[in-house]
Amino acid sequence: MAEHISENHDEHSHHTEGEHHIVSIPLYLMVFAVLVVGTILTYFTAQWDLDWIFPGANTLLALLIAFTKMMFVILFFMHVKYSSKLIWLTAIAGFFWLAIMFAFTMQDYLTRSAGVFTR
Amino acid sequence: MATNLDTHEHYHQPGLQHQFEDMRQQQESDSIGMWMFLVQEIMFFGGLFTVYLVFRSKFPMAFAAGSNHLNVALGAANTLVLIVSSLTMALAVHYAQLGKRNLQVVLIILTMILGATFLGVKAVEYTDKYKEGIVPVSGLNLRTPNVEVDSARNTSKNPEEQEKNSLDFPEGAHDTKGNKPVTEHGEEKEYVNRRGNFLWEDTSLVVAAQQGNYLTDAEKIGYFENGEINAEKFRDKVRIFFWIYFAMTGLHALHMIIGLGVMAWLLWKAWRGTFTPEYYAPVEMAGLYWHFVDIVWIFLFPLLYLLGRHFLHSGGGH
Amino acid sequence: MQNVDATNIDRVGNEPELNYLNNGSSVKSWLLTKDHKRIAILYLLSVSVFFALGGIYASFIRLELLTPQSDLLESGTYNRVFTQHGVLMVFFFLIPAIPAILGNFLIPIMIGAKDLAFPRINLLSWYIYICGGAFTLWALLQGGVDTGWTFYTPYSTTFSNSYVMAVGLGIFINGFSSILTGLNFIVTIHTMRAPGMTWFRMPLFVWAHYATSLVMLLGTPVIAITVLLLALERVAKIGIFDPAIGGDPILFQHLFWFYSHPAVYIMILPGMGVVSELISNFSRKKIFGYEFIAFSSIAIAVFGFLVWGHHMFVSGQSIYASLVFSFLSMVVAIPSAIKVFNWTATLYKGQISYDTPMLYGLFFIGLFLIGGLTGLFLGAMGLDVHLTDTYFIVAHFHYVMVGGQVLAYLGGLHYWWSKITGKMYSEFWSKIAAMIIFVGFNLTFFPQFILGYMGMPRRYASYPAEFQVLNIFSTAGASVLAIGLLMPLVYFTYSIFFGAKAPANPWLLPGLEWRTSSPPPTENFEKTPIVTWEAYDFTEESGLDLENARNRLRAPLA
Numbered sequence: 004m005a006e007h008i009s010e011n012h013d014e015h016s017h018h019t020e021g022e023h024h025i026v027s028i029p030l031y032l033m034v035f036a037v038l039v040v041g042t043i044l045t046y047f048t049a050q051w052d053l054d055w056i057f058p059g060a061n062t063l064l065a066l067l068i069a070f071t072k073m074m075f076v077i078l079f080f081m082h083v084k085y086s087s088k089l090i091w092l093t094a095i096a097g098f099f100w101l102a103i104m105f106a107f108t109m110q111d112y113l114t115r116s117a118g119v120f121t122r
Numbered sequence: 123m124a125t126n127l128d129t130h131e132h133y134h135q136p137g138l139q140h141q142f143e144d145m146r147q148q149q150e151s152d153s154i155g156m157w158m159f160l161v162q163e164i165m166f167f168g169g170l171f172t173v174y175l176v177f178r179s180k181f182p183m184a185f186a187a188g189s190n191h192l193n194v195a196l197g198a199a200n201t202l203v204l205i206v207s208s209l210t211m212a213l214a215v216h217y218a219q220l221g222k223r224n225l226q227v228v229l230i231i232l233t234m235i236l237g238a239t240f241l242g243v244k245a246v247e248y249t250d251k252y253k254e255g256i257v258p259v260s261g262l263n264l265r266t267p268n269v270e271v272d273s274a275r276n277t278s279k280n281p282e283e284q285e286k287n288s289l290d291f292p293e294g295a296h297d298t299k300g301n302k303p304v305t306e307h308g309e310e311k312e313y314v315n316r317r318g319n320f321l322w323e324d325t326s327l328v329v330a331a332q333q334g335n336y337l338t339d340a341e342k343i344g345y346f347e348n349g350e351i352n353a354e355k356f357r358d359k360v361r362i363f364f365w366i367y368f369a370m371t372g373l374h375a376l377h378m379i380i381g382l383g384v385m386a387w388l389l390w391k392a393w394r395g396t397f398t399p400e401y402y403a404p405v406e407m408a409g410l411y412w413h414f415v416d417i418v419w420i421f422l423f424p425l426l427y428l429l430g431r432h433f434l435h436s437g438g439g440h
Numbered sequence: 441m442q443n444v445d446a447t448n449i450d451r452v453g454n455e456p457e458l459n460y461l462n463n464g465s466s467v468k469s470w471l472l473t474k475d476h477k478r479i480a481i482l483y484l485l486s487v488s489v490f491f492a493l494g495g496i497y498a499s500f501i502r503l504e505l506l507t508p509q510s511d512l513l514e515s516g517t518y519n520r521v522f523t524q525h526g527v528l529m530v531f532f533f534l535i536p537a538i539p540a541i542l543g544n545f546l547i548p549i550m551i552g553a554k555d556l557a558f559p560r561i562n563l564l565s566w567y568i569y570i571c572g573g574a575f576t577l578w579a580l581l582q583g584g585v586d587t588g589w590t591f592y593t594p595y596s597t598t599f600s601n602s603y604v605m606a607v608g609l610g611i612f613i614n615g616f617s618s619i620l621t622g623l624n625f626i627v628t629i630h631t632m633r634a635p636g637m638t639w640f641r642m643p644l645f646v647w648a649h650y651a652t653s654l655v656m657l658l659g660t661p662v663i664a665i666t667v668l669l670l671a672l673e674r675v676a677k678i679g680i681f682d683p684a685i686g687g688d689p690i691l692f693q694h695l696f697w698f699y700s701h702p703a704v705y706i707m708i709l710p711g712m713g714v715v716s717e718l719i720s721n722f723s724r725k726k727i728f729g730y731e732f733i734a735f736s737s738i739a740i741a742v743f744g745f746l747v748w749g750h751h752m753f754v755s756g757q758s759i760y761a762s763l764v765f766s767f768l769s770m771v772v773a774i775p776s777a778i779k780v781f782n783w784t785a786t787l788y789k790g791q792i793s794y795d796t797p798m799l800y801g802l803f804f805i806g807l808f809l810i811g812g813l814t815g816l817f818l819g820a821m822g823l824d825v826h827l828t829d830t831y832f833i834v835a836h837f838h839y840v841m842v843g844g845q846v847l848a849y850l851g852g853l854h855y856w857w858s859k860i861t862g863k864m865y866s867e868f869w870s871k872i873a874a875m876i877i878f879v880g881f882n883l884t885f886f887p888q889f890i891l892g893y894m895g896m897p898r899r900y901a902s903y904p905a906e907f908q909v910l911n912i913f914s915t916a917g918a919s920v921l922a923i924g925l926l927m928p929l930v931y932f933t934y935s936i937f938f939g940a941k942a943p944a945n946p947w948l949l950p951g952l953e954w955r956t957s958s959p960p961p962t963e964n965f966e967k968t969p970i971v972t973w974e975a976y977d978f979t980e981e982s983g984l985d986l987e988n989a990r991n992r993l994r995a996p997l998a
Contacts, residue, residue: 031212045423046194065428094160100161112179
C-alpha cells in the first residue's frame, strides 16, 4: 500500500520536473536550420533517379527525410524531449495506431489474389 | 463564465480553474489533454493518408503524372514559410515562458502573417488548377470555350440548332461575344473546356512504364482497353490523385484557418498581458497545434509534390 | 477514517442543504452548467429520447416481420426503418449511454475529484451531441436514409436517393462529442485522482472507461474522415469509393470498420465496468483478479483495433488478410473470457444479495457469454460464409449489445439511481421489470439464432413462409421486452416525486461514491477525500464499519 503511494508521488514529481523547461534560442535556431536543410535536400533528391535501387526508392528517401524533420519538430519545438513519459507514450501511441491502420489495410491489398498489386 | 453556482471561494490565482487543486495539476491536465487531441488529429489525417497509400500503391504512374503537374516551386516555398512560422511560434512560446509581452505579441503577429502567406500561396495554386481545368470535380473548372468551334457552330444556318447550342452552353455562347477568355497573347489556349471538365491527355508516363516494364498489375488493368492505352481511363486515375490532393491540402488548409483563429484569440490575450511565466499554457497549447499542422505539411509536400519528379529529368524512363 | 464519518453509513436526512440538484433551478443553471453531474442528467434525458425513438423503429421492424409478406411496410420503407433503428441505437444510444451518463456522473466521484478536468469541454460535447442528433432527426423527418447503418459504398454514394448526407453529417458531428468525452475522461483519470487514489485502487468501472476512452479517441476520427469523404462523394461527385472510375468501395469498408469494430468495444467495455462493480459489491467480496480485469479492459481496447477485417470475409478481401483477421478475432476472445471467469470466481462463496442491480449483473454474464461465444462462430472464416448477413448475426450482436450493454446500463442506472436522484425506487417493481426484460429479450433474440442458421437473410421485409413460426416468437418476445423496458420509466419517474429519501449509502458499500451524500453536493465532497483502502474492500480497512451497520439494519432493503 505504501508502495502505491510513493509510486504516485514519483509520477507527479516527474511531471513537475518537465513542466518548466525553457529551450534556448540557439537550439531553436539549430533545429530551424535542420528543417530548412531538410526541405532543400528533399527537393533535390527528388530529382535524382533512384529507381535503380528499387522502384519507389525516391519516395522512401523523401519519407525518411520528412520523418527526420518531424522528429526535430516534435522533440524540440513541441518540447517532447523535456516532457513526461506519458507525453512520450501518447505521441508514440498516435503513430503506432496510424501504423496499425496502414499495415492492416495494406495486408489486404498487397496479398489479394496472387499479387494483383505487385509489379 | 462564473455562474451563480460557484458559491465556494476561489483561490484566485490568475487562470486557475475551480476543479483543480493547484496550478501544476492544471498545467499537467492541459498538456495531456492537448496531446490527446493531437493523437486524434493524427488519426483524422491518418484516414486520408490510408486512402493515399492504397491508391498510390495501385496507380503509381497516375500519381507521378498528377504530381509532376503541381507547382513544386510554390510547394517548396510554402514548406519554408511554414517552417519559419513554426520557428516564430516556438519563439513566441519561449518569450511567453519568460514573460516578455512585447516579443510575444510581435512573434504571434509574425506567425499569423506567415500562416496567411501560406494560405495565400495555396489559393494561388488552387486558382491555377481551376484555370487549367484540372479541378477533379465535374463542372467546377473555368469554362474556356474554343472560339473557332463555337463561332463555326453559331454561324450555322439552322436557327434551331443555334438555339440548342446556346442552351447547351449558355456561358460559352455568351463568352464568344463578350469578353475573350481565350486570348492572353492574342492566341487561343490549347484546350476547350466547355463543361468545366477535368482535362488530361498526357499518357507519356504510361508509355514509358510499359516500355520499362514496371506497371503494377492494377495499372495493367486500369489504364488499358483492348491492349491499348486508354487516355480516358488513365485520366480517371490521375483524377483520383487530384481528389486526394485537394482533400488532403484542403483539410490541411482548414486546420491552418482554425489555427489563425486561435492565433487571433491568443494575440488579444497576449496583448492584454494575460500570460505570465506561471500561466502561459494557452500559448504553449496553441504552439503544439501549430507545430502539428506544420508536421502534416512536412509529409504532404514530398508525398504530393515530389512523386515521380525524377521522371521529368531522366526523360521519363530508365 | 480521516475524513469519512463512519457513523454516517446509514445516516438519513442530515445531508447538507445544498446538493447539485437544488443548487440553482433556472433553465440557465442547467443549460450552461459545468457540473459533470448535471451534464450527466442532460445526457440521461437526451439519450433516453433517442433510445425511445430507436425502440419505436424496432417495434415497426418486428411488426412487419410478423408475416412473411411485406404488408405493413413496403420494402423501401422497411429499409429506412431498420437503417434508422440502427443509426439511432448505435450512434446516439449505445455509444453515449454508459460513458456519457454513468461515466460522466461517477468517474470524478469515484476518483475523488471535484469535476472532470475540462468541465466546459464536457458541456460542449453535450451540445455537439444534441447538434448531431438534431441533424440526424431532421434527416429522418425529411424521409430518412435506407443504406443500413453501415453506409456501404457504392450504394450509399451513387444510388441511394435518401438523406445519406444529412445523416452522415449528423454522425460526423456526433463523433466529436464522443472524442471530447473520451479525451476528458483520459485526462481526468490521469491527473485528477484524489491523494492516495492510485491506479490499482480505482474501481474497475473507471478502468473500463479508461479503455473505452482510448478507443473513442483513436477510432472516432477515422469514421469522421470517412463520412466526410462519403459526403464529398455525394455532393462534389469525387469518386474515391466509386468502382466505375477506379475508386475502391472495399477501402470504404476498411475505413468504416477500422472505427466501427472498435466501436463495438466502446459499446460493451463500459457495460463490463458496471458489471464488475455489481458482481463484486453485491457479493460483498473483493473482486477476484482485480489486475486481470483491469488489464483485460486495456487488452480488449488494443486488440479490438486489429480484428476489423472479420466483417469483410465475403467482401473480396484477400484470403490471407482474412486469415490474419480471423486468428486475431479468436485472440480478442481471451480478455473477454478472463473477465467472465473472474466474475464467476468472485461470486464463489460470496454473500450474494439479489437486489435488482445484481439481477442485471447476473443476466449480463449469461447473455454476454452467449453473445460472445456466437461471435467466435462468426469469426471463423468457413462458418462465416454461411452465416454472413443472416439473422444469426442479428441475434449475435443483439445478445452483446442489448443483453450486454443495455442490461448493464439498466443495472447501473438502478444501482446508482439513489445516488443520482437521492430517491429510492420500488424494489418490488424493479425486480418484476428485470425478470420481464430477461424473458422478453431471450424470446425475441434466441429464435433469431435458429432463423439465421436456417438461412433467413437480414434486411428484408419479406421472407419464406417456413420461417414464420420463429418470427412470431420473436415478435411476441419483442412485445414482452417493450413492456419490460417501459416499466422502469414509470417507477423511476414515480420515485422522483414520491420515492423514499435515499441514505448516503443505501447498499452499505465501501466505494468512494457511497461516502458522499445522496445526491452529492456540487463539488462532490465537502473535503477532498484521502484514500487509504483498496477498491471493493469490505473489511475494516475501508474505514467503514460495514459489518456492524449491516447487522444493525438486518437484511437491508430486500
